[in-house]
Amino acid sequence: MDYLNLIPRPQEVTVSEDIWFEAHRSICIKTHSTFNELIPLVTQELLSMELTVQDEPAETTIHFIQDATVAHQEGYILEITEDTITVTAATKAGGFYALQTLKQLALSKEGKNLFPGCKINDYPQFSWRGLMLDCGRNFFPVSFICKLLDLAALHKLNIFHWHLTDDQGWRLPVEKYPLLTEIGGWRIDNRTKKFSGKVGGSYTEEEIKTVVRYAADRCITVVPEIDMPGHMSSLLASYPGFGCTGGPYTVEDAFGVFDDVLCMGNKDLFSLIEDIFDSVIKLFPGKYIHIGGDECPRTRWEKCPKCQKKMEELGLTSAGQLQPWFVSKLANMLESKGKIAIGWDEVLDDADNLPSQLMVQSWRGIEGGKKGAATGHRVIMSPSTNGCYLDYRNYPDPMEMGRQYDTTTVKNSYDFSAIPEGMTAEEAEYVVGGQGNMWTEEVYYGRIAEYLLFPRLSALSEALWLAPEKKSFDSFKTRLPEHKKRLRILDVLYYDGKLE
Ligand code: ACM
Ligand code: ZN
Numbered sequence: 001m002d003y004l005n006l007i008p009r010p011q012e013v014t015v016s017e018d019i020w021f022e023a024h025r026s027i028c029i030k031t032h033s034t035f036n037e038l039i040p041l042v043t044q045e046l047l048s049m050e051l052t053v054q055d056e057p058a059e060t061t062i063h064f065i066q067d068a069t070v071a072h073q074e075g076y077i078l079e080i081t082e083d084t085i086t087v088t089a090a091t092k093a094g095g096f097y098a099l100q101t102l103k104q105l106a107l108s109k110e111g112k113n114l115f116p117g118c119k120i121n122d123y124p125q126f127s128w129r130g131l132m133l134d135c136g137r138n139f140f141p142v143s144f145i146c147k148l149l150d151l152a153a154l155h156k157l158n159i160f161h162w163h164l165t166d167d168q169g170w171r172l173p174v175e176k177y178p179l180l181t182e183i184g185g186w187r188i189d190n191r192t193k194k195f196s197g198k199v200g201g202s203y204t205e206e207e208i209k210t211v212v213r214y215a216a217d218r219c220i221t222v223v224p225e226i227d228m229p230g231h232m233s234s235l236l237a238s239y240p241g242f243g244c245t246g247g248p249y250t251v252e253d254a255f256g257v258f259d260d261v262l263c264m265g266n267k268d269l270f271s272l273i274e275d276i277f278d279s280v281i282k283l284f285p286g287k288y289i290h291i292g293g294d295e296c297p298r299t300r301w302e303k304c305p306k307c308q309k310k311m312e313e314l315g316l317t318s319a320g321q322l323q324p325w326f327v328s329k330l331a332n333m334l335e336s337k338g339k340i341a342i343g344w345d346e347v348l349d350d351a352d353n354l355p356s357q358l359m360v361q362s363w364r365g366i367e368g369g370k371k372g373a374a375t376g377h378r379v380i381m382s383p384s385t386n387g388c389y390l391d392y393r394n395y396p397d398p399m400e401m402g403r404q405y406d407t408t409t410v411k412n413s414y415d416f417s418a419i420p421e422g423m424t425a426e427e428a429e430y431v432v433g434g435q436g437n438m439w440t441e442e443v444y445y446g447r448i449a450e451y452l453l454f455p456r457l458s459a460l461s462e463a464l465w466l467a468p469e470k471k472s473f474d475s476f477k478t479r480l481p482e483h484k485k486r487l488r489i490l491d492v493l494y495y496d497g498k499l500e
Contacts, residue, residue, distance in 0.1 A: 002475050005482035006104050007458050008156055008465035009475065010122040019117025021060065021080050023047050028058035032066035035087070035095040037217070042099065046106050059083065064095055074158070074219075075123030078102070080115050093219040097122065097156050104154065107486035126418055128380055128433030129464040130159035131457065133449070134440040136166025136227070136234070137255075139185075139201040144446040146214050151454075151492065153218035155461035160215050161223045161290060161435060164203075167233035167252040168441075171202045172226065174279045177239065177272070184234035187251040194444070200251075208283045223342065224284045226276060227292025229262035229326055242266055244304035255441045259299040264322040265306025273330060277337070287340050291330055294344035294363070296323055324351035331358045342380065348372060363388075363437070366420035373423065373430035381420065382435040387412035387463070390456050391439040394495045401495075402452050403442060411500035414459035414476055417468050436460045447493050454487055454494035455480060473500075 003009045027047070029039060042062060043053055052058070065088045070077065076089040076098040087098040101122070105115050131152050133140065149160060164171045170184030181202035189195040203211075215222045228235075232242075233252040240247030244263040252258060262269065280289055301307040301319040311317075314325055324347070331341035332355055342359040345368020354377070361380040362369030372379045382388040384406070393402035394409060418434040436457050443449050462476060477499065487494050 002478045004105060004116060004118065005108060005479040006101060007476070007479055007483045008462035009470075009479070010101065010120045011466070011470070012121040014119045016081070016117030016119075019080075019082055021082060021085055021115040021117065023060070023113050023115065025060050026052045026054060026058040028054055028056060028061045029064075030055065030061060031064040034066045034092055035064040035089075037092065038064070038095050038099055041096075046099065046102050061085070063087070064089075066090070070094060072123035074127075076101075076120075078118075078120040078122070080118050082117065085115065093158070096153075096219045100154055100156055104483075104486060107489050108482055124156065124465050125467045126431075126433030126464045128159055128435070129157045129461065130161050130223075130380065130382075130433070130435030131157055131453075132161035132163055132225075132382070132435055132437040134163040134166065134438060134443075135169075135171050136163055136231075137168045137440040138443055139169060139171065139199070140440075140446060140449070141201075142203070142207045142210055144449075145211055147446070148449075148453075149211075149215050149218055149220055151457075151490070152220060154486075154490075155458060156465060157457075157461060158220055159223055159433075159435065160211075160220050161225060161437075162211070163225045163227065163290075165226050165228075165234060165292075166231050167258055169200045169202075169251065170234040170238065172208075172224070172276075172279065173202060173205055174276050176275045179238035180235060182238070184238040184251055187234075187253045190253040192444075205283060212284060212286075221286045221288070222284055223286060223288045223290050224280055225290035225292055225342075226280060227290075227294070228273075228330075229264070229323065230257065230294065230296030231292060232262050233258055233260060235262075236260055239272075242269065242272060244300035244307060257295040257297060259297050261296050261300060262326075263304060263306055264301060264326060265304060265308070265310040270329070270333075274333065277330075277334060281337055281339065287338075288342055288359070289334055289339050290342045290361070291327065291334075292344060293323070293327055293347040296346065298322075318350065320350035323347070323349070324354060327351070327358070328353070328355055331355045345369070345372065348375070348377075359432075361435070369431065370420055370423055370427065373427035377430065379431045380433060380435060381416075381418045381431060382437050383416075383420075384437075387414070387416035387456070387460065388434060388436055389439070390436045390452050390460075391441070391443065394452075394456070395498050400497070401448060403439075408456060409498070409500050410456050410459050410495075411473055413456040414463060414471070414473050416460060416463040418464065419468070434460070434464055450493040451495055454492055455484065456495075458483060 076094040185202040186198040186200040236249040298319040360372030393400040
């Protein structure tokens with residue numbers, strides 16, 4: 001068994017041949033308070049058979065030890081002997097990842113009621129291990145998001161980037177602007193005409209809190225994205241006064257990039273923005289807020305008298321410079337409220353003086369990441385060209401599911417390196433990690449998302465967990481069949497075709 005068929009592959013595994021911990025005897029759980037919240041996971045998810053859990057001496061023991069000297073904050077040491085499972089970690093996250101390793105073993109055929117004797121020393125290479133789900137193009141219910149969060153946790157991912165607004169739908173409730181969800185949450189299905197009436201929806205505050213809590217229980221931080229100043233058709237359809245022409249606008253059903261964006265010269269612009277982000281801050285306790293910034297045409301700004309006046313006022317020489325002005329103002333506003341803004345790599349275009357705390361997410365290849373790091377911004381890598389766009393088809397076959405204009409093979413995802421070639425060691429320090437992005441223009445059902453996500457997300461999780469020199473696609477291929485069995489048990493629809 002190659003690394004006990006675990007994905008992502010642990011850093012170090014030593015297997016004790018012919019030693020098994022049997023979970024069906026009486027079990028004593030001893031724990032340091034750091035790990036108290038993890039105990040329900042042990043009793044409900046790992047040991048689903050009838051057993052007696054007691055805190056007195058028993059035939060077998062599961063022992064959680066807090067040890068601040070475990071080198072990595074998210075690291076753990078897991079030791080399984082005939083009568084004891086010992087988890088040693090510095091933090092709750094480390095303990096949680098030990099349990100995810102145990103969960104994978106429990107889901108293995110070999111692991112049913114039995115855990116193999118071994119010692120595992122494990123920690124991640126990158127601190128940012130993300131998955132993005134686009135809930136703007138199509139709406140996904142909380143139940144499906146929770147299923148994905150469980151799967152993300154199983155792969156030791158720690159960021160859920162929740163794309164909440166786009167041209168095709170606005171999902172975030174904003175008290176002062178109720179039409180954002182009442183109008184902006186719904187579109188007419190002109191594209192497929194599969195659905196009669198309007199399609200879409202939005203989340204209630206309670207639902208958002210449920211997702212945030214569910215994620216936190218799994219050591220996952222939710223990063224909400226409100227994409228602006230482009231990709232704004234849903235907002236403009238709701239409040240047309242914030243566009244350059246005044247509308248009317250519609251919640252888009254087509255794909256693509258649209259000329260109508262936020263008017264930079266509107267006197268109420270930042271009052272709107274502040275209200276929107278105050279709603280975000282109220283619901284999302286995490287440090288990071290994604291402000292989008294991608295694919296924002298300047299067409300309207302070049303013609304709009306209000307935008308032209310704003311340019312004059314600011315002494316700008318091209319309409320393109322309005323975007324870095326807007327992004328800087330927004331990032332500084334969020335910083336004053338204790339938050340860190342993230343923008344897609346277009347935020348670097350036409351810009352020379354961005355606030356250094358602004359983080360950059362590279363997607364148009366790796367160049368944005370290189371430029372961001374070279375100019376002192378922390379960087380998240382998710383290049384569409386290097387295995388991170390999980391909406392593309394798995395294989396260049398017109399009968400294959402996924403966006404047809406490009407391909408991401410499982411091997412592409414496996415080969416992804418968050419540190420791009422040619423980056424200096426100093427620049428590499430700015431790279432926090434990477435993400436898989438699940439865009440959903442053509443994803444009408446959760447089942448389609450599952451098929452596109454797996455096993456590419458499994459491959460990507462290993463690319464984010466291990467240093468490049470430790471990766472081996474041959475080893476991954478050996479472990480994948482067992483991992484697919486786990487996915488099957490978890491009712492995940494996965495792609496089962498060619499890997500490269
Ligand atoms: C993007 O794919 N438009 C960030
Ligand atoms: Zn304008």
